[in-house]
Amino acid sequence: MSQDAIPFDEYEAVRKALYQPALSRTLDKRSFEEGNPRAGILSLLHGNEHRERRRLENALFRRQSLLEYEQVLFPKALAEVLDREATGRVDLFSLAGSASVVLAARRAGVDHDGSPEQLADLFEHVKQIAQAAAIHDIVGDRDRVQAETIASLAAFDRDYVTPSRRRREALLDAAEAGGTDDVPTDLLTAALRRLREGDDTFADHALLVREVGLFLHGGSHTSAQTVCNVLYFLFGLDGAGPRTEWLDRVAASRLDAQKCVHETLRLIPTTPEIKRFAEEDAEVGGVPIPCGATVALDARAANRDPDLFGADPDTFDPDRWISDDVVLWGHSFGAGPHICIGRSVAGGLPLSGAALRDGVGEEHLYGLIALMVQEVVARGVRPDPEQAPERDLRTSRGSRWLRFPVVFPGAGAEPTRAGIR
Numbered sequence: 001m002s003q004d005a006i007p008f009d010e011y012e013a014v015r016k017a018l019y020q021p022a023l024s025r026t027l028d029k030r031s032f033e034e035g036n037p038r039a040g041i042l043s044l045l046h047g048n049e050h051r052e053r054r055r056l057e058n059a060l061f062r063r064q065s066l067l068e069y070e071q072v073l074f075p076k077a078l079a080e081v082l083d084r085e086a087t088g089r090v091d092l093f094s095l096a097g098s099a100s101v102v103l104a105a106r107r108a109g110v111d112h113d114g115s116p117e118q119l120a121d122l123f124e125h126v127k128q129i130a131q132a133a134a135i136h137d138i139v140g141d142r143d144r145v146q147a148e149t150i151a152s153l154a155a156f157d158r159d160y161v162t163p164s165r166r167r168r169e170a171l172l173d174a175a176e177a178g179g180t181d182d183v184p185t186d187l188l189t190a191a192l193r194r195l196r197e198g199d200d201t202f203a204d205h206a207l208l209v210r211e212v213g214l215f216l217h218g219g220s221h222t223s224a225q226t227v228c229n230v231l232y233f234l235f236g237l238d239g240a241g242p243r244t245e246w247l248d249r250v251a252a253s254r255l256d257a258q259k260c261v262h263e264t265l266r267l268i269p270t271t272p273e274i275k276r277f278a279e280e281d282a283e284v285g286g287v288p289i290p291c292g293a294t295v296a297l298d299a300r301a302a303n304r305d306p307d308l309f310g311a312d313p314d315t316f317d318p319d320r321w322i323s324d325d326v327v328l329w330g331h332s333f334g335a336g337p338h339i340c341i342g343r344s345v346a347g348g349l350p351l352s353g354a355a356l357r358d359g360v361g362e363e364h365l366y367g368l369i370a371l372m373v374q375e376v377v378a379r380g381v382r383p384d385p386e387q388a389p390e391r392d393l394r395t396s397r398g399s400r401w402l403r404f405p406v407v408f409p410g411a412g413a414e415p416t417r418a419g420i421r
């Protein structure tokens, strides 16, 4: 836990804190010029300013576009990446990163040529921005991480954002002149449209670069990490031994794949400790929070409350019994005003007790992580017998991998799931 922060680890108290309007996410109040690579982005805003920005950006996550992503765009993009790269010895983290960055780039408005080199390059930027996003959990030199992120953002702007912006400006000009209406729907375009309407939210190009970077990172890093975390459980690397029954179920059923994703998120939240800053005196569940205090919300512990998640809350059991007013992923997407904007893209619709027992309807969203997990399992992924996965120890989160070596059939490897039988 953070030093000197006021801790909460009970489910209901964490929920209350996430809704407490006096608690902000603005722990670092420095400007970009003062060295804060996240200054002014959606996730650091508070109050009205946050509400307005969120309203603008929520529009990118309408149900109809999510269905299109999940049913049309993502299966195609995923198949392209996996057909090309899922063969022989592979790092699953990089593979899942390349696959998720394709769609994250589309939503953010980042043009690329689709080549393995550019997808890998984009994911390198994502990994750097992810370090800055976890700045309060960094083990080591925080100033260096922030300086490296500012340098990465400059290269990201030069190679991707500025060319993508130029193309969109030309398309918007053509549309305004009555030519073709070929303008994409994405964050960058939405911001440029606002500027043309006289709203100067994104008048500062450097802020726009940071916001586009946030969407690229938010839309891919946690998803790629979670794919590895699911396989960590399915391969039985938690010490339980290979879960072959679940591997078969996941390959055969997208709902079972989604259950595994949500159970994994519950046990390994990508942000295990959610932090808040008291902008004024406040109170959470009877505990006074003085103005200026930091609050540490332990999502990992809250997600293991036996009253809500059953007598064996530490065990990986995607079939677990929970009641209808609880969701299997617990607090792993946050709650309140800053609840993850991309949760339905990544995780689909939440699974409550009723959904786990009775199943789901045709319009159900399964989420892109479940699609990825199902597809890599169906393609026969198994652990690399020669190299163990390596955790990323540059943060204290415990949820991140540096690399997750696996083997797919093909290219001289002969996996029959033998490694996990």
Ligand code: HEM
Binding pocket: 025, 042, 043, 044, 054, 214, 215, 216, 218, 219, 220, 222, 223, 226, 265, 269, 270, 271, 274, 275, 331, 332, 333, 334, 335, 337, 338, 339, 340, 341, 342, 343, 345, 346, 347, 369
């Ligand atoms: C496994 C997948 C994901 C997990 C576990 C996750 C988790 C979270 C959590 C816990 C928060 C809230 C943090 C807080 O309250 O302090 C958050 C916020 C956010 N997430 Fe995600 N996320 C995921 C995927 C995505 C995707 C696909 C996007 C797509 C763009 C995204 C974009 C964002 C953004 C922009 C915020 C800030 C929202 C705000 O402050 O209003 N995330 N995420």
